[in-house]
Amino acid sequence: MRTLTYMTAVALLSLVFSGCAEGGPTPSYPFSFNAYADGQPLQGVQIIAAGDPLGTTDETGNLMVTLTGPEGAAVPLTVRCPDGYRSPAGQRPLRLQRFTALVAGTEENAISRQIDCPPSERNAAVVVRASGFADLPVTIRGREVVRTDASGVAHFSTPLAPNGQLRLIIDTSSRPELRPQNPESTIRMPDRDEIFMIDQVLELAEEPRRRRRRSRPASGPALPTRI
């Protein structure tokens, strides 16, 4: 019995060792994910590999995981950014492969993958200069967002989706003598926070010059005739 047990143990060990000899221990592949939003580390980004959540990035935007599997396998990767940020689509799959540094001594343990989660909305800072005319409302979709100050400038900011448009109107209805009346400006938001400068020239309308027409009666006055 003892011999059998011993033989079994030897067999198991040999099996284990033979396995090691054939394929070695199951290799592990460390990965480091670093998530950013406009270059700033982003916390709370969820990393999913082959449908299994691996974890979320910490306050430094980093998540370290170790994957196992056959060498060369491709693992589908999914990234979910937190609310307010856009999740990148079409992530390249993770390739399980041993990492060998080209320069000795600089070997890193993990393959690093950068994740970018740009904000869902961008901020537009708008500067309006209205030729020094004070107290003119600036409206968006009919709603007043700001008025020009005593020196005729107005500042406001608003979130806007990338590629979104915004139409501003300087409401001059309180100053009918200004030209042009209610001028419009349209801003188009790039995929970054941006400053928009609107330098609207407003002028006082000139007094209309009316053509003087001398009215003449159809027939002249009856003149006395000399008899």
Next chain:
Amino acid sequence: MKPTRIRLIAGQSSGREWVASDAPSGSRVDVGNSENASWKVSAPGVKGLHLQLYWDGTRLWVADLHNAGGVGMGGALIRDWTALDNGSRITFGSAALQVEAPDATDIAPPAQHAKKSGRPSSPDRSALRGIPTQVAAEAAAQPQSTKLTSLDGVPKGSPDSAPTPPPVIGAGVERISNPNTKSASPSAAPRFAPPPPEGEAGSKDDENSKASTRTRILGGTLLIAAVAVLLMPGPEPQNTVAPTSESTAPAALPAPNYEAQIRPIQPTVPTPEELSEGALTPARQAADALLGGRTWEAADRYAGLSEQDPANSTYRLLSRLLARELRLRCQDDPDAYGDRCAR
């Protein structure tokens, strides 16, 4: 009248002097070692846009462009627009300019000019005479292309292939349109022969002379009438609305679509007359700096506004975005902005 000119007496430049009196009233010339400067001067300590010269038609003025590196005159740094007299010597970095204004005693006080000239208008690229002499000669030989300017007026898209970039024509040079300079020529007015003395009437020559005079008067009158008819305004364009009665609201105009535009910006500082217009709100000063392409000044002003009003998210955003812009510039070309990038 001898010309008023300003000569470069220390420093390297392709232009050695600017004859200001040949330039239109209201001309500005930015001086510095930047390609964006109207008058590029290279010397140790000279900043990209270091100072600005302003010709008001009678007198030269100088201003430090936002304390770029200090502008000295008479042993002291100038802090505001400073009038230049004959022999005035301006030092900036290791470069120096000297004014030759022989008729400086005849100049009018700037306040009078302020009313006459008004606010500077948009840059006038035709003001080639506002460019230092040799540069002007080069400029005349160069095709003038439209320059796109970035936030601070730094030209974009300039050809890199040219071995020596053409001078920036008219950058920072603005002209004030001065209607007073267009004086009506007296010869242009119709002339009539004086009527002959009464005692000489009666002869046939006199009769002919009278008839000729009448013909001339009649012709002149008809001419004046014809000119008057031509000058009468035609019917109002359809897209304008004549003012209605005071009790009624103005009719809605078909709203023109003014696309938001990042305006081409010229680096500029307020003219003496602008400074005398009175205090502007800090927000206006910041906006003027931004719209005027004075990004460093704008960043400082918005940072100050943000500190004064921490709850104002717009000022905070503007301050942050301007800081980002300046960081990028410093990364691109740290030498162009001197010690500002070290801040």
